[in-house]
Amino acid sequence: MSIARLAARSLRSAAPRSAVARSLSSRPGVTMFSEEENMVRDMAASWCEQELKPHVRAMDTKGEMQPEIVKSLFDNGLMGMEIPEQFGGSGMNFTSACIAIEEIAKVDPSFAILVDIQNTLTNNAIRFWGSQELQDEWLPRLATDCASSFCLSEAGSGSDAFAMQTKADLSADGSHYTINGTKLWISNSSEAGVFLVFANADLSKGYKGITAFVIDAKTEGISLGRKERKLGLRASSTRPVTFENVKVDAKNVLGEVGQGYKYAIEILNEGRIGIGAQQLGIAKGAFNATMPYLFERKQFGTRIGDFQMMQQQYSQLATEIHAVETMMYNACRMKEAGVPFIKEASMVKLYSSQVAEKVASKCIEFCGGVGFTEDLMVEKFYRDCKVGSIYEGTSNIQLQTIAKLISKEY
Incomplete structure (x- = not known):
């Protein structure tokens, strides 16, 4: 059973809160958490102690994550914290996701950034702006077995992210886009099964041409460059991702064309x-x-x-x-x-x-x-x-x- 479902079940079966707890619930301190949120913290801490901690030093030395530990993140509901239960997610709130990130970072920040990008960036972007078709296709996978990468930065566009040169050319019949360009410093790129990619569909419009695409990592034309040798977060993969004549169906546009920025x-x-x-x-x-x-x-x-x-x-x-x-x-x-x-x-x-x-x-x-x-x-x-x-x-x-x-x- 996932961490979130176990927490939710325990909460539903718990005895009524005390008068003190009820009085605090009106305006609690920001570091005072609900029963469900506290259970998430306890379960995340327990998972870290049992599943993650024994392997942290070895993964840092080797410079890669053990696949079975990544799988365990999914099995315990930590990769789909805010994804609704109807899609196989945990159906938790944003605070619970941040609690999990904090607890994991206490043990291994490399895994914390994997969980962070998945929950606060990719999952939520698809929840907020994805079509029903994209949600039906990707949210169940993001909750259960598919890690993700957020592909924004390029060689010439770091802090000035919207100076990007990656292009997305629409086909004559409007059925698909062809994407060309290279993204740099992409976290989780080795583990990712899907990329959230930002590319310019109309360079003449500047940043107003930037469009977001949800792209299966197995799509032909995508290649990963050499893994960066980093000061820290060594187990976390950081690599260039190159798109060479990558054909992407128009249905894989996230939200509206030109709204990527x-x-x-x-x-x-x-x-x-x-x-x-x-x-x-x-x-x-x-x-x-x-x-x-x-x-x-x-x-x-x-x-x-x-x-x-x-x-x-x-x-x-x-x-x-x-x-x-x-x-x-x-x-x-x-x-x-x-x-x-x-x-x-x-x-x-x-x-x-x-x-x-x-x-x-x-x-x-x-x-x-x-x-x-x-x-x-x-x-x-x-x-x-x-x-x-x-x-x-x-x-x-x-x-x-x-x-x-x-x-x-x-």
Whole structure:
């Protein structure tokens, strides 16, 4: 039984909530979760401990994911969190998806980004804008056995994503498009069974020609380039994806022709909250791996964690981690409430990457020489966090977005 179905069944059979719980339900704190959400957290943590944790170091060293662990993500409902149950998904809310991402990132951020892209980008894009035919075809697979990749960036279009040159030419009879171009730095490309591809159907219109396509990874003409050798997230595949005269049926257009830029912007706002969840998990993972050591190791006859200077430092880190947690889940609740959340998404994406890097760096220092080795997992969290300030919108882009929105308030 999937994690979500088990949680839902347990919730339905649970006893009525206490008076205290009922009083909190009117306006709970953003880091106070429903029974169902807490069960998702517990089950995701249990899955990580049993299925993922024993293999993390080996996969990082080898630079690839074990297929059976990816399969286990599907089997436990973690890849279709918001997909309705009628399509085989878990039918959960956005907060639950971010809870799962956070928990997985505490153990292996490489798997967290796989779950993040699947749930906050691809699945939701098809749910929001896909035709009934596309939903019927792909949502059941995305929920049960098909990983995905989000193909936006190119050599000449990173932060300026809409300078892309990948073309989609419509056939004379209007039945299909022919796509040519190369996408770079595409996460999950080795595992993906489907690509969400952005290509320009009319270069004369600039970004207003950009159109989104849902393309089966087995389509003739698609090829993967060399796997990138990265600082971190080594188990996560990142490769160029080339489209050479790839024929795509017109029915595989996501939403409307020429609206791809709009869809990309809107879905990336959600994705940035997901990155915040990943970075929060990294910060917590590094902190959790370090704190026991501080109370086991003694210097000058005193536990390291009892020195006043150390207390001040880890107290500061814990405070900043809690600030990220509050920001991230506040953005989740705003998104679910249907109120504007773009500024908050950019803020948490920006700040979470800063805090994750700070926490991981300080934790290495706290552990001394052993922190600089692979004996502890702290060095891996340090390597894995750095890309948080780069992908799904660099920190400079987030600052620009935040400033633009603030200026409109005055």
